[in-house]
Amino acid sequence: MGEPGNGGAEAAGRLLALIREGKASSRPTIERASGLSRVTVVQRLRYLFEAGLVVDGDATEASGGRPARIISANPDFAVALAADVGESMIRVAATDLSPRILAETTFDLDVASGPQAALTGIVRSARNLLGDLATPQERVLGIGLSLPAPVNHVAGRVVGPSVMRGWDDFDVCGFLKSELGVPALVDNDVNLMALSEYRRYWPRVEHFLFIKAGTGIGSGIILKGAVYRGARGASGDIGHIQFDEASAPLCRCGKFGCVEARAGGWAIARDLSANGLKARNARDVVDLVERREPDAIQRVREAGRVLGEVAADVVSVLNPTTIVVGGTMARAGEHLLAGVKEMIYRRSLPLALEGLGVFAARSDDRAGVLGAACLVVDAALAPEALFDTVERLGRAKSDERRGKTPRTPRLR
Ligand SMILES: [Zn+2]
Numbered sequence: 001m002g003e004p005g006n007g008g009a010e011a012a013g014r015l016l017a018l019i020r021e022g023k024a025s026s027r028p029t030i031e032r033a034s035g036l037s038r039v040t041v042v043q044r045l046r047y048l049f050e051a052g053l054v055v056d057g058d059a060t061e062a063s064g065g066r067p068a069r070i071i072s073a074n075p076d077f078a079v080a081l082a083a084d085v086g087e088s089m090i091r092v093a094a095t096d097l098s099p100r101i102l103a104e105t106t107f108d109l110d111v112a113s114g115p116q117a118a119l120t121g122i123v124r125s126a127r128n129l130l131g132d133l134a135t136p137q138e139r140v141l142g143i144g145l146s147l148p149a150p151v152n153h154v155a156g157r158v159v160g161p162s163v164m165r166g167w168d169d170f171d172v173c174g175f176l177k178s179e180l181g182v183p184a185l186v187d188n189d190v191n192l193m194a195l196s197e198y199r200r201y202w203p204r205v206e207h208f209l210f211i212k213a214g215t216g217i218g219s220g221i222i223l224k225g226a227v228y229r230g231a232r233g234a235s236g237d238i239g240h241i242q243f244d245e246a247s248a249p250l251c252r253c254g255k256f257g258c259v260e261a262r263a264g265g266w267a268i269a270r271d272l273s274a275n276g277l278k279a280r281n282a283r284d285v286v287d288l289v290e291r292r293e294p295d296a297i298q299r300v301r302e303a304g305r306v307l308g309e310v311a312a313d314v315v316s317v318l319n320p321t322t323i324v325v326g327g328t329m330a331r332a333g334e335h336l337l338a339g340v341k342e343m344i345y346r347r348s349l350p351l352a353l354e355g356l357g358v359f360a361a362r363s364d365d366r367a368g369v370l371g372a373a374c375l376v377v378d379a380a381l382a383p384e385a386l387f388d389t390v391e392r393l394g395r396a397k398s399d400e401r402r403g404k405t406p407r408t409p410r411l412r
Helices: 006-020 027-034 038-051 115-132 172-180 189-201 259-263 265-274 282-290 294-318 328-332 334-347 367-381 383-402
Strands: 054-061 068-073 079-085 089-095 101-108 140-147 184-188 207-213 217-223 322-326 357-360
Touching (some): 006 027, 006 038, 006 068, 006 367, 006 383, 027 038, 027 068, 038 054, 038 383, 079 115, 079 189, 089 367, 101 115, 101 367, 115 172, 140 172, 140 189, 140 367, 172 184, 189 207, 189 217, 189 322, 189 367, 207 328, 217 259, 259 265, 265 282, 265 294, 265 328, 282 294, 282 328, 294 322, 294 328, 322 334, 334 357, 367 383
Parallel strands (some): 079 140, 140 184, 207 322
Antiparallel strands (some): 054 068, 079 089, 207 217
């Protein structure tokens, strides 16, 4: 008796996963989904209830016999911190576990000014947000960071960034963890935008491809509910696939003919500027499209076809059912999407096109920060991590709520 084992918490965590994924929402449906006996389910749920990880709702659902009370994950179990580093602006947010934004702030910073300035600003903003919410550090699950660069997700470091001088191999997670005293995780912005868009709007799709068309270009792959990162975290980096041709334009990465150099917001801005229009980045390009500037519309349509070429190659490899195009350039709507669809349908085999849909993203510009929060919440609530999370947060939380002396949730 006494302390529940790591294994007990892990078993309870698998029930929590069923609830969080929407696969079960009452005791009877949890029994059916898990294949466990009623007694075992009751015991494992008791652990989750005592830790404060799940709550009983007021609503009920029909379950064959008596109406069963709905059980849901408790979004107020703890607070997650998240930061989205853009090329010229940083957004920092505190969220609940849904994740829903509780408080946020932004500040301007050129990402090329290096990691020290950016991370110090993020730490200061995060502390201010927690202060505004009157949330003590003991209630913080962790911090997630979204970076516009290739990220070794396991090592928590940027590797070979093309636009982030000074960040290469900097120990980003180590810095945040030592400053804030909570676990820190990092991933590239496209994976996190993909994760957030998928969770909020496409949770039932098993083979999901997200293409970010912004100042830069990339893609995020979600297979059966999880981000597919490949061996080192470099999967989906379609922006630097090269097309060998005589007049291939120079890319920011130093190579010639990259997709980004032909279709990225910066490349379109480069071409429009050469024609005397005022454009520095993807935002400027979209503004010109919205003002119906013919050159800009024409150039965005061409970019859509370039994206479509590379997307067709990805379709051949991955056979996704849903492709979502997001990022600043996606605001150009059909001007961009038409070319993407055209090339995918022209180049792909009939079997790969069966049931395939291409859509504009539904997320707004908070996708990155919400994806970073998802990263933190998923890591902390994963079955194998649940014991440590509850030891760190569960007791303090439930004591505070009930006004009782500390007690570890029991699991028999
Ligand atoms: Zn490149």
